[in-house]
Amino acid sequence: MAAALTGTAAKADAPQFKRGQVVNFASKQQPGSIVIVTKDRALYYILGDGKAVKYKVATAKRGFEWAGSNTVSAKVKWPDWRPPAQMRKRRPDLPAFMAGGPENPLGARAIYLxxxxxxxxxxxxxxxxxxxxxxxxxxxxxxDVSELFQHVKMGAKVTVV
Structure with a gap:
């Protein structure tokens, strides 16, 4: 569901994005970067020329918020999940390991930071x-994450604000 587009660069990029919405987004980040605006619960994949692809996201609950920049260090399809020790302490009912698949909390794709x-x-x-x-x-x-996964490159900058 792409938004109405103007400019040839935006039109060329639109067919690649069937899930995200191409929107106006002023940013100094390089094309291919990701900006997550936590207060808006939105992720923006930067296209350049003042455009980005916007996706709705869930962010950290109170007490788990963070901000900063990092880079994409791995991309995994149907990732396995090993809940961190601090999470298992809060939730002893969680398994130590869960194989990738539809029931796994990490879902279909994971982009590691x-x-x-x-x-x-x-x-x-x-x-x-x-x-x-x-x-x-x-x-x-x-x-949505499957679509983003196809486009984001290893080493891409991810900024959470």
Missing amino acids: GSTIYRIHGTNEPASIGKAASSGCIRMLNA
Whole structure:
């Protein structure tokens, strides 16, 4: 569902994005970068020329918020999940390991941020999108993160504000 576009660069990029919405977005970030605006619960994949592809996301719940920049260090389809020790302490019912698949909380794709425990990933809880719901990761609908995954490159800059 692309927005009305102007300019030849935006029109050329639009067919590649069927899930995200191409919007006006002023940024000094390089094309291919990602900016996450937590207060808006939105992720912007920068196209350049004042355009970006916008996706709705779930962000960190109170007490788990963070901001900063990192780079994409790995991209994994149907990732396995190993809840961090601090999460398992809060939630002893969680397994130590869960294989990738539709029931896995990381969903269909995961984009890892540097050497942190944070990721941009899909979800098995689509109703959480648009809310402050995670323990710090950025959640997307599985179809949305799958589209983003195709475009984002290793080493791309990700900024959370």
